[in-house]
Each structure stands twice: as C-alpha cells, then as structure tokens.
Amino acid sequence: MxxxxxxxxxxxxxxxxxxxxxxxxxxxxxxxxxxKPPNLMYCESWRLAVETNNAGDWHKIPHRCTDLVKEYVNGQQYITDSKVVARHAQAYAKTIVVAKDGKDVWIFDVDETLISNIQHYAIDGYSYRSKVDNESAFEKWALSAKAPALPWSLWLYKKLQGLGFHLVLLTGRKETHRNSTEQNLISAGYHSWKTLILRNSTETGKTAQEYKASKRAELVGKGYRIHGNSGDQWSDLLGWPEAKRSFKIPNPMYHIP
Amino acid sequence: MxxxxxxxxxxxxxxxxxxxxxxxxxxxxxxxxxxKPPNLMYCESWRLAVETNNAGDWHKIPHRCTDLVKEYVNGQQYITDSKVVARHAQAYAKTIVVAKDGKDVWIFDVDETLISNIQHYAIDGYSYRSKVDNESAFEKWALSAKAPALPWSLWLYKKLQGLGFHLVLLTGRKETHRNSTEQNLISAGYHSWKTLILRNSTETGKTAQEYKASKRAELVGKGYRIHGNSGDQWSDLLGWPEAKRSFKIPNPMYHIP
Structure with a gap:
C-alpha cells in the first residue's frame, strides 16, 4: 500500500x-x-467553417465527412462543445441584473437547440441536403414528439429560469405543429416558457433569418430586452435586432438560411 | 497483477x-x-467557443490548454483551418461581378490575419493575458518587421487581386508604425494594396471594434462596397457597417475587444 x-x-x-x-x-x-488522417483534418476544418459561419450558405455535408459528422453528433465532443457553450451563456447571464418587470428575455430555438432530432437524421445517414428536402419525413417525425432534450440546453434553460429570465422559444416549425411541439418539449423536460412562437401561414415565404429577426423586432417593440439568444443556426442569431449576446450551438448536420 | x-x-x-x-x-x-482525453476534448471545445465568439470577451488561454494552443498554432490543423477559410472566401469572391469603378473592396486585418506573430508569442509560451499586456514587447517585435505571411491569406490576397478587388488593410497598429508595417508586409509578399489604415493618436481611446467599424463607415460613406472582410478577431468583423460576408480566421492565442 x-x-x-x-x-x-x-x-x-x-x-x-x-x-x-x-x-x-x-x-x-x-x-x-x-x-492526423487528411480526411479527419479537413473535416474538422470544415466543421469549424460551418460553426463560425465562414462556410456561408452550405447545402450538403461533404461526402468524405459524413462518417465524421455521424461520429461527432453521437459522441462526447458534441456534448462537451455544447456544455462549454452553455457554461459561457450561464456565466454571461449571471452578470445581468434581472428586473421585476418581466421584460428580461432569453430566446431559444427548438430543433437541435432544445431538443435533438438525431434519431430522425440517422435514418438517412446524416448525408442528405437538408431537412428542407425531407420536409414531410421530418414533419412525421416531429409529430411523433419523441425528440429528447439536449442535456446542456436543458441545464442552461433551468439556470436561466432560476435567474429570473423569461424564456421565449422561437422556432421555424409551423403553427399547425404547436400541440406536438409543446408535447415534445414538456416530455423532454422543458416547462414554464413565456411564449412559444411558431411560423404562421403568412410567414412561410420568409427565410428563417428574416422570420426570426422580425419576431425579435416585435419583442423589442413590446419593450422586451433580449439579453441572450441560443440557436444551432446562424439564421437563429443574425439580423436586426440581434440579442446582446448570441450563442451558437453546434450543428454540423444541416444548414437553414 | x-x-x-x-x-x-x-x-x-x-x-x-x-x-x-x-x-x-x-x-x-x-x-x-x-x-479523446478530457483535456484535449475540453480544449477543443474552448477553441470552438473562441472561434464562434461564444466565449465573448475572454482574457487568458485556460492554463490546461496552453500546450494545446501551442501545438495547434504550430501544427497542420491551423494551416488546414486557414486554408478552408481562404477557399470559402475565394468561392464567395468569385460570385461577385467586380465593377470598373474601383469601389469593390475587400478588407484584411494585419496581425494574425495577413502576417503571423507566432515567433513573438512563443517567447512567453502563448500563455499571457493578451498582447495588450505586453504592448512594448510587441511593438519592439513589430518594429523588427520580421513576421512572415500566413500562407493561405497570401494566397487569398493574390486571388482577390486577380479578381479585381481593391484591398484595404485595416489594422489596430499605430500610425507611428506605418513604415515598419509596410516594410513587413512587403517582405512577407504583399503588394499593391489600395490603402493601409492605421490607428491615429485620436483613436487610441476606442475599442478595436469601434475603431474598425468607424473606418468601415468612412469607406461606405465614400461609396465603397465592402464585399468581404477577413480578420482573426471578432472585433475585426462585427459592428455597423459590416461587410457583406465576414471570414473569421483562427486565433486561439489572444482576444482583442
């Protein structure tokens, strides 16, 4: 001994x-x-380009990176990356003095932000163009309301509630999916959001970025202070008005403009 | 056993x-x-948080990541990451019809964008707060004009010149360093930029982001169309007016607000 x-x-x-x-x-x-093997090195650079928005409007995972994307989203690095984002968001949130007027807001996207659709994307080997191409298949999956929480987003969500923020969920999902989306969020562990904003039939012609920016403008117009915004797409985060701080959650599977 | x-x-x-x-x-x-080992995994997540701006106003490389930052900036992943950024920038630049009025502009930052100061930062083991802390040592290094080109920035620079863009170099270096900066850029292989903008004595009170945004505003005011902006700091890229596309070049060594 x-x-x-x-x-x-x-x-x-x-x-x-x-x-x-x-x-x-x-x-x-x-x-x-x-x-490192050249493929691994290239694909890590590609993933960084996606996460920094250097890749811009990309359409498809490079063929040689599909296996790596699969490994990533099913592995520990994705969870650790998500954890570090959540910790940075929490550290920032703790610096804010939340007023009692209920106007201090944090926005969350839904898909690949609060809940994970990996089970659905796994079916096609993560390799198709985007969920837009498979909209009916995605809608069927979404209606099943089986998507689990992304654990570090749930962690952050609860921390922000504890700090007194009002949570606004802003998703590109259609208004017709309100019930299944609420059901899914609740079964994944999310409760007591202030409002869940879905896309109505007059907004289907807008890009996600235009639609989400317009909804943020409405919130600002109503006097809300948008301190933070968490989303897996740059189109969740960019466009006027932006939140004071935006947090890009990883997603190398698909891009929504 | x-x-x-x-x-x-x-x-x-x-x-x-x-x-x-x-x-x-x-x-x-x-x-x-x-x-992956926990340190490597955490430090990759930290680097991703820095590159996506999720880390916000960070001050110091986490102690447990200094060796990994050293390995990264001296290794092939940094070069591959920089190559992929340059290729995305070039692909975008090729979509632009450059007019003959000389108003189509691309902005480059200088330090850690066009030229590399790794030799200087290596002295302190990459581990100090930021170059702001070591300003006199950095200025001494900068005056020596020995910084080599970042090869994929030089590659992009030449491609953009070939496409007819006018190149604006916008740096936080002081006006008093104009000669040594020009000398360094030329010896690193850079030629025929349209203008090199340095910070004059009345601008030292501004943050880098404020100063650089104000210079972009002046360019826009003169009728220039800022199609692209390449920089290693988010403060090179953010703030009104922004370029139509911004390209974040990797830099896990230091942060400038």
Whole structure:
C-alpha cells in the first residue's frame, strides 16, 4: 500500500509534464504532433467553417465527412462543445441584473437547440441536403414528439429560469405543429416558457433569418430586452435586432438560411 | 497483477492527454471512435467557443490548454483551418461581378490575419493575458518587421487581386508604425494594396471594434462596397457597417475587444 500511495503522489506531482515527456520519448508518438488522417483534418476544418459561419450558405455535408459528422453528433465532443457553450451563456447571464418587470428575455430555438432530432437524421445517414428536402419525413417525425432534450440546453434553460429570465422559444416549425411541439418539449423536460412562437401561414415565404429577426423586432417593440439568444443556426442569431449576446450551438448536420 | 491493473487505471485517469491518446491508439487504432482525453476534448471545445465568439470577451488561454494552443498554432490543423477559410472566401469572391469603378473592396486585418506573430508569442509560451499586456514587447517585435505571411491569406490576397478587388488593410497598429508595417508586409509578399489604415493618436481611446467599424463607415460613406472582410478577431468583423460576408480566421492565442 505504501508503494501505491507513493505512485499516486508521484503521478499527481509529475504527470502533467515530466512523466508524459519521458514516456513520449519512449513511445516516440505523442498523439498531438502525429499527423492526423487528411480526411479527419479537413473535416474538422470544415466543421469549424460551418460553426463560425465562414462556410456561408452550405447545402450538403461533404461526402468524405459524413462518417465524421455521424461520429461527432453521437459522441462526447458534441456534448462537451455544447456544455462549454452553455457554461459561457450561464456565466454571461449571471452578470445581468434581472428586473421585476418581466421584460428580461432569453430566446431559444427548438430543433437541435432544445431538443435533438438525431434519431430522425440517422435514418438517412446524416448525408442528405437538408431537412428542407425531407420536409414531410421530418414533419412525421416531429409529430411523433419523441425528440429528447439536449442535456446542456436543458441545464442552461433551468439556470436561466432560476435567474429570473423569461424564456421565449422561437422556432421555424409551423403553427399547425404547436400541440406536438409543446408535447415534445414538456416530455423532454422543458416547462414554464413565456411564449412559444411558431411560423404562421403568412410567414412561410420568409427565410428563417428574416422570420426570426422580425419576431425579435416585435419583442423589442413590446419593450422586451433580449439579453441572450441560443440557436444551432446562424439564421437563429443574425439580423436586426440581434440579442446582446448570441450563442451558437453546434450543428454540423444541416444548414437553414 | 492487481498492481499492474491499478497502474493501468492510474495511467488512464491521471496521465495527460497525449499518453492516453497514444495508449488508446495502440489498443484501438481506429482514430474515430477512440475517446479523446478530457483535456484535449475540453480544449477543443474552448477553441470552438473562441472561434464562434461564444466565449465573448475572454482574457487568458485556460492554463490546461496552453500546450494545446501551442501545438495547434504550430501544427497542420491551423494551416488546414486557414486554408478552408481562404477557399470559402475565394468561392464567395468569385460570385461577385467586380465593377470598373474601383469601389469593390475587400478588407484584411494585419496581425494574425495577413502576417503571423507566432515567433513573438512563443517567447512567453502563448500563455499571457493578451498582447495588450505586453504592448512594448510587441511593438519592439513589430518594429523588427520580421513576421512572415500566413500562407493561405497570401494566397487569398493574390486571388482577390486577380479578381479585381481593391484591398484595404485595416489594422489596430499605430500610425507611428506605418513604415515598419509596410516594410513587413512587403517582405512577407504583399503588394499593391489600395490603402493601409492605421490607428491615429485620436483613436487610441476606442475599442478595436469601434475603431474598425468607424473606418468601415468612412469607406461606405465614400461609396465603397465592402464585399468581404477577413480578420482573426471578432472585433475585426462585427459592428455597423459590416461587410457583406465576414471570414473569421483562427486565433486561439489572444482576444482583442
């Protein structure tokens, strides 16, 4: 036992630098300098371009990246990326003094923001153009109301409620899907939002960005202060008026203009 | 045997990122399914948060990520990320019909956009707060005019010139550094920009974002059409008026508000 304790102590003291260097010299393979496979490197750059909006109006996951997107959205990196976004959002939210007038608002998108449709997208191997191409299949899935919560969005949602924010859910889903959307959100663990805004029949001609910006303008017009906005699409976040801070939740599966 | 098992367990729990990755590669050698070590995973999420502006006004590379930032900016992923940004920018630029009035403009930032100061930042191990803290050391480095080109920015710069764009260089460097900055840009391979805008003594009180937005407003006021804007800081890109498309070049080393 003494030997084990000594080893433990040594690991805690030395592990960050000395041991790793020594062992790395032995194995001559440190995992960081090692060249990544070209596909993996390219696809990580592609994913970064999507998340930063450098990719602009993209239409399809590059063929050579479909497996990597699948691995990503089913793996731990997606969850960790989402966690870090949620933590940044919470840290910012805590700096805001929430007034008692009920006008301090945080906006959430729904699909791939509050709830995950990965089960649905998995059917086609994540590889088709966008959900727009498969609208009827997506609507059927949406009506089933089976999408689970994205855990770190649910975490942030509850933290924001605890801080006193009024939560506005703003989705491109159609007004005709209100019941199934509410049912899905509730069964995923979301409660007590201030309002759920869906797209009505007169708004179907607008892009998501135009539609969502116009809804934010209505909120601002009514005196709401939009402190934060969480969405997986840049079209959830950009366009006048913008929230004071916007939080881009990862989504390498599809793009909505 | 029990001791060996415990040692193995300790390795997986305590050894830093590189070792566990190496060991996992030995056992799985897959590259995709392999779980990443927690530090690497967190630091990739942190870098994504920086690049998407989710991190907001950050001040310091997290201590546990300094080695990874060093590996990144000296490695192939940074180059590939920069290449993919440049390719997206070029693809967009090619869609624009450039008029003969000389008013079609693309803006480039200078530091960590056109030229790389990694040699300077390497001195302090990439770990200090920001270049603002080390302003005199940075100015000394800048006066030496030794910063090399970022190769994919130079590639884009030449492509845009070939397409007929007028190139505006907009930097937070001081007007007093004009000569050394020009000298550095030319020795790095940059030629024939339309104008190089530096910060004059009356503009030192502004944030980079305020200063750069005001300069874009002046350009728009003179009738220039700002089609693209390439910068490594969100403060190069945000604020009214924005370019029609903005391209965020990676920089996990420092943040300028």
């Amino acid at each position: 003494q030997l084990i304790h000594l080893m433990l102590l040594l690991f805690f003291i030395l592990a960050p630098t000395t041991i790793s260097q020594t062992l790395l010299q032995v194995t001559q393979n440190d995992g960081l300098n090692e060249p | 029990q001791l060996i098992h415990l040692m193995l367990l300790l390795f997986f729990i305590l050894a830093p990122t590189t070792i566990s990755q190496t060991l996992l590669q030995v056992t799985q050698n897959d590259g995709l399914n392999e779980p």
